[in-house]
Amino acid sequence: MSKDPQFSARQSQQVAADKKRSRQLDWEDTRRPAWVAWLSVLCLIALLVSILALSSSDRVSKPQNINGDQLGPFDVATSQEYFAESEQKLEQAQGDQPRWALVTPRAPMAPSKLAGSVSDPDLRVSTLLVGPVQWVIPEPASGLRRADVLRGAAEQMAEGAGVKPSDIKVEGVLVRGTPEQLRAVAEDSAIAAVEPADAGAVYGRIGIRPVSEPTAGENS
Numbered sequence: 001m002s003k004d005p006q007f008s009a010r011q012s013q014q015v016a017a018d019k020k021r022s023r024q025l026d027w028e029d030t031r032r033p034a035w036v037a038w039l040s041v042l043c044l045i046a047l048l049v050s051i052l053a054l055s056s057s058d059r060v061s062k063p064q065n066i067n068g069d070q071l072g073p074f075d076v077a078t079s080q081e082y083f084a085e086s087e088q089k090l091e092q093a094q095g096d097q098p099r100w101a102l103v104t105p106r107a108p109m110a111p112s113k114l115a116g117s118v119s120d121p122d123l124r125v126s127t128l129l130v131g132p133v134q135w136v137i138p139e140p141a142s143g144l145r146r147a148d149v150l151r152g153a154a155e156q157m158a159e160g161a162g163v164k165p166s167d168i169k170v171e172g173v174l175v176r177g178t179p180e181q182l183r184a185v186a187e188d189s190a191i192a193a194v195e196p197a198d199a200g201a202v203y204g205r206i207g208i209r210p211v212s213e214p215t216a217g218e219n220s
Contacts, residue, residue: 069197069198069201069202069205069206069207070206070207070208070209071100071101071102071174071195071197071206071207071208071209072102072172072195072207072208072209072210072211073209073211074207074209079211082193082195082211083104083192083193085195086102086104086193086194086195087186087193089195089196090179090182090183090186090194090195090196093179093182093183093196094179095178095179095199096178096179096180097178097199098124098176098177098178098181098199099176099177099178099179099182099196099197099198099199099201100126100174100175100176100196100197100201100203100206101174101175101176101177101182101185101194101195101196101197102172102173102174102193102194102195102197102208102210103117103118103172103173103174103175103185103191103193103194104171104172104191104192104193104194104195104210104211105117105170105171105172105190105191105192106189106190106191106192108169108170108171108212109169109170109190110154110166110168110169110170111128111150111151111153111154111168111170112147112150112151112154113190114150114170114173114190115145115146115147115150116147116188116190117185117188117190117191118146118173118175118185119146120177120181120184120185121146122177122181123175123176123177123181123185124139124175124176124177125137125139125146125149125150125173125174125175126173126174126175126176126203127173127174127208128150128153128170128172128173129170129171129172129173129174129208129210130157130168130169130170130171131171131212133157134174134208135153135156135157137149137150137153151165154168171210171211171212172208172210172211172212174206174208176203179196182194182196192211193211
């Protein structure tokens with residue numbers, strides 16, 4: 001195909017770039033709407049108000065009361081007063097809601113012997129108090145009795161302390177059950193006291209003191 005001589009001779013034409021218009025379009029693309037700036041200011045004000053409110057709040061300006069609930073002879077002069085106070089608390093406990101309680105034997109006993117006093121399978125036996133040690137124990141697995149778990153705990157404690165398992169004596173045990181279940185434990189002749197905590201007391205946030213530790217009146 002032959003080319004048109006006039007077309008071949010025609011030179012290509014280019015339109016010069018409009019730099020001013022290009023800068024204007026770039027500015028419009030990058031410029032933020034006014035409402036974005038106002039929103040940022042409002043967020044900053046809200047943040048400052050929140051910081052000021054928290055700085056005056058009791059939850060951060062005062063130390064938290066970790067051990068709000070206590071079990072044991074904290075506020076009594078003698079062990080006998082503590083036993084009487086525990087009995088009164090247990091009598092006043094109402095409802096069917098489970099709660100934590102400190103069970104104190106009449107004399108420190110081997111963990112395996114304690115099993116007979118807390119044999120109710122619906123009772124949660126949680127922590128053994130042996131001197132300054134608080135030993136957490138699990139519930140019996142399938143095929144095991146509570147006595148087996150307590151015996152195993154005594155063996156583990158004895159191995160860690162370098163003593164015989166027969167040397168391990170329980171001075172208290174933390175359990176969880178309904179008021180009716182706790183009163184049944186208190187009826188055992190080997191148990192001196194069962195002190196229930198409030199139904200809302202949370203495990204791990206309860207101050208525990210075994211009766212074996214001297215009370216204020218017995219120190220003098």
